[in-house]
Amino acid sequence: MAATHTYELTVRWTGNTGTGTDSYRSFARTHEVRAEGKPSIPASADPYFRGDSDRWNPEELLVSALSECHMLWFLHLCAANGVVVTDYVDRPAGSMVMDEGGRGGGQFSEVLLRPQVTVADASMEEKAAALHADVPALCFIARSVNFPVRHEPTVRTERRGSPPPA
Known part of the structure; x- marks a missing residue:
């Protein structure tokens, strides 16, 4: 029997400015994402949708979840295959297309992951x-979305005595 994992959170709207949602402009989109025993995540809508730019928005969190899941599976595969990773940085980008007609809906058209991986030895670069190509079949998040998640990884060898590239 397949295992089932359940993830329970609390998402609480904190944007009632005194009159609730009596108009589109009368309320803030601020909210908090919480889970037992973890720091809360201050969140809001994308600033384009009247959100607070100082807080995380759902679109950023989706892109982050795809990047994190890819990274964690990749690191696992490297450890299992004798590839020693000494640094990993990703600068992912997601594209969302709004529906025509101004109704406000939209969907992601793709997410591009651009991991920059540093390995301990040049003999590990090719592996x-x-x-990276094995990760999409394993990543829970990428397998759950209905848009392409592309990868453009770069791999380099650690330079002894100097810090990893930024």
């Missing part, structure tokens, strides 16, 4: 690059 590290190849392991």
Whole structure:
């Protein structure tokens, strides 16, 4: 029997400015995402949708979840295949297309992951690059979305005595 994992959170709207939602402009889109024993995540809508730019928005969190899931599976595969990763940085980007007609709906058209991976030895570069292709079949988040998640990884060898590239 397959295991089922359940993730329970609390999402609480904190944007009642005194009159609730009596008009589109009368309330803030601020909210908090909480889970037992973890720091809360201050969140809001994208600033384009009257959100607070100082808070995380759902679109950013979706892109982050895809990037994190890819990274964690990739690191697992590297450890299982003798590839020693010493640094990993991703600068993912997601594209969302709004529906025509101004009704406000839309959907992601793609997310591009651009991991920059540093390995301990040049002999590991080719294997590290190849392991990125194995991740999409394993990543829970990527397998759950209905848009392409593309990957453009770069792999380099650690330079002894100097810090990893930023």
